[in-house]
Amino acid sequence: xxxxxxxxxxxxxxxxxxxxxxxxxxxxxxxxxxxxxxxxxxxxxxxxxxxxxxxxxxxxxxxxxxxxxxxxxxxxxxxxxxxxxxxxxxxxxxxxxxxxxxxxxxxxxxxxxxxxxxxxxxxxxxxxxxxxxxxxxxxxxxxxxxxxxxxxxxxxxxxxxxxxxxxxxxxxxxxxxxxxxxxxxxxxxxxxxxxxxxxxxxxxxxxxxxxxxxxxxxxxxxxxxxxxxxxxxxxxxxxxxxxxxxxxxxxxxxxxxxxxxxxxxxxxxxxxxxxxxxxxxxxxxxxxxxxxxxxxxxxxxxxxxxxxxxxxxxxxxxxxxxxxxxxxxxxxxxxxxxx
Numbered sequence: 174x175x176x177x178x179x180x181x182x183x184x185x186x187x188x189x190x191x192x193x194x195x196x197x198x199x200x201x202x203x204x205x206x207x208x209x210x211x212x213x214x215x216x217x218x219x220x221x222x223x224x225x226x227x228x229x230x231x232x233x234x235x236x237x238x239x240x241x242x243x244x245x246x247x248x249x250x251x252x253x254x255x256x257x258x259x260x261x262x263x264x265x266x267x268x269x270x271x272x273x274x275x276x277x278x279x280x281x282x283x284x285x286x287x288x289x290x291x292x293x294x295x296x297x298x299x300x301x302x303x304x305x306x307x308x309x310x311x312x313x314x315x316x317x318x319x320x321x322x323x324x325x326x327x328x329x330x331x332x333x334x335x336x337x338x339x340x341x342x343x344x345x346x347x348x349x350x351x352x353x354x355x356x357x358x359x360x361x362x363x364x365x366x367x368x369x370x371x372x373x374x375x376x377x378x379x380x381x382x383x384x385x386x387x388x389x390x391x392x393x394x395x396x397x398x399x400x401x402x403x404x405x406x407x408x409x410x411x412x413x414x415x416x417x418x419x420x421x422x423x424x425x426x427x428x429x430x431x432x433x434x435x436x437x438x439x440x441x442x443x444x445x446x447x448x449x450x451x452x453x454x455x456x457x458x459x460x461x462x463x464x465x466x467x468x469x470x471x472x473x474x475x476x477x478x479x480x481x482x483x484x485x486x487x488x489x490x491x492x493x494x495x496x497x498x499x500x501x502x503x504x505x506x507x508x509x510x511x512x
Contacts, residue, residue: 183239184479186452186486194411194441195241197233199257201446203249205281206317207305209343209372213317223446226260228466232444235472237267239479242274252284254446258291265296279303279341283319285327289334299337301368302328306342306349307356315348332363339409339426340367346387353392354399361423368413368426389427396425412439436489442482450479452486460485 184192200223206213224232233244244264251257267273278292279301292300304324306312312321331338340360344350353369360367371389396402401419408415413426436453443451448463460482465474 184241184483186483188486188488190438190440190486191240192440192442192483192486193240193242194245195233195236195243196245196247196441196443197229198247198249198443198445199229199251199260200249200254202253203281204253204283205250205319207303208315208317209345218447224448224463224466226254226256226263228448228463229260229446230263231472232448232462232466232475233264234267235475235479236444237273238472239476244273244276246276246278248279250281250283251278252280252288258288258295261292261297262295268296275299277301281316281319282324282327282331286323286330289327289330289336292331293334293336297336299339300331301339301341302331303341303343304356305345306352307359308352311348315345328363328365338365340365342367342369343372344369344387344389344392345372350387350392350395354396357396357400357418357423357425358421361418361421366424366426368428370428389429393427411441439486439489442486450482452482453489456487458485458487 186192202217203211206215233241236244246257246261248254254260261276261278264273264276268276276295276297277299278297280303282302282304285302302324304312305315307321309321312319312324328338340356342349342353342356344353349356357367369389369392372386393402400421402416402425403419405415405417405424407424411428413428415424415426417423418425439453443454444462445451448461448466450460450462452458452460460478462475462478462482465478468474
């Protein structure tokens with residue numbers, strides 16, 4: 174297989190979509206316990222089930238060989254994985270060689286003061302920070318264990334290191350819906366874009382998602398009473414649809430898996446820390462890549478397993494949150510596949 178940067182993508186799904194974006198959950202562990210994401214007393218995977226960092230690098234490299242141009246590391250919290258910088262530094266060689274456009278990550282920000290400078294040194298240029306409130310008490314309540322001041326210090330450290338930051342906030346009815354304008358003005362005032370996300374029915378949690386669910390169409394209508402929102406064609410490779418906010422000069426993204434599924438342009442697949450490949454965030458269909466990875470020194474079996482999986486990528490997901498649909502759409506928690 175050619176390793177040249179100008180190769181044509183070899184991963185085309187049944188609907189003609191080229192797969193160029195790989196999201197990799199490097200751990201299911203997290204130092205927060207956000208109420209919409211996981212239960213407080215989570216049972217995490219035994220360490221022996223996890224792919225080693227070397228195996229994750231090898232898997233990612235095969236995906237790059239097959240046309241992936243962007244890798245996003247997620248978790249859980251990716252920066253709590255021991256020696257994670259070793260993997261990030263290794264993957265950056267593909268950027269240096271022109272075979273990949275970027276390595277980025279989604280983080281809760283708790284470890285950024287420690288890792289921001291090294292992330293930049295390893296070729297990371299932008300990150301997403303998940304953060305749902307600017308109120309320290311509410312922050313502690315939603316994350317159960319988190320400290321807002323630590324995250325804000327981390328954001329400052331990341332900006333000082335040269336990293337571009339986007340704030341991701343899950344819109345939760347009765348929790349932060351009134352606060353979104355304040356968060357928006359704060360983020361844009363700090364030179365950061367922001368994206369709001371609808372809560373998704375993934376995994377059993379301790380809350381009733383029907384009470385949490387806020388359609389972003391309602392949030393947008395509310396924001397439009399206060400701001401001038403202008404639709405723009407801006408894309409970062411993910412599912413967000415962006416507007417500019419004339420009054421702040423910044424960008425605001427909406428990710429709407431519930432009210433408008435964005436599957437027609439889906440260019441991504443998700444790999445878990447145990448080597449399971451999910452072709453769709455909202456479907457349970459998956460492929461085991463750990464077995465072919467470990468069965469051979471070469472990558473032929475692995476490449477074939479990836480091709481077979483991409484051939485099963487569904488057209489889209491079917492998320493529902495209402496009073497009659499009490500079960501989550503998929504049984505795994507968001508922390509398994511990293512959103």
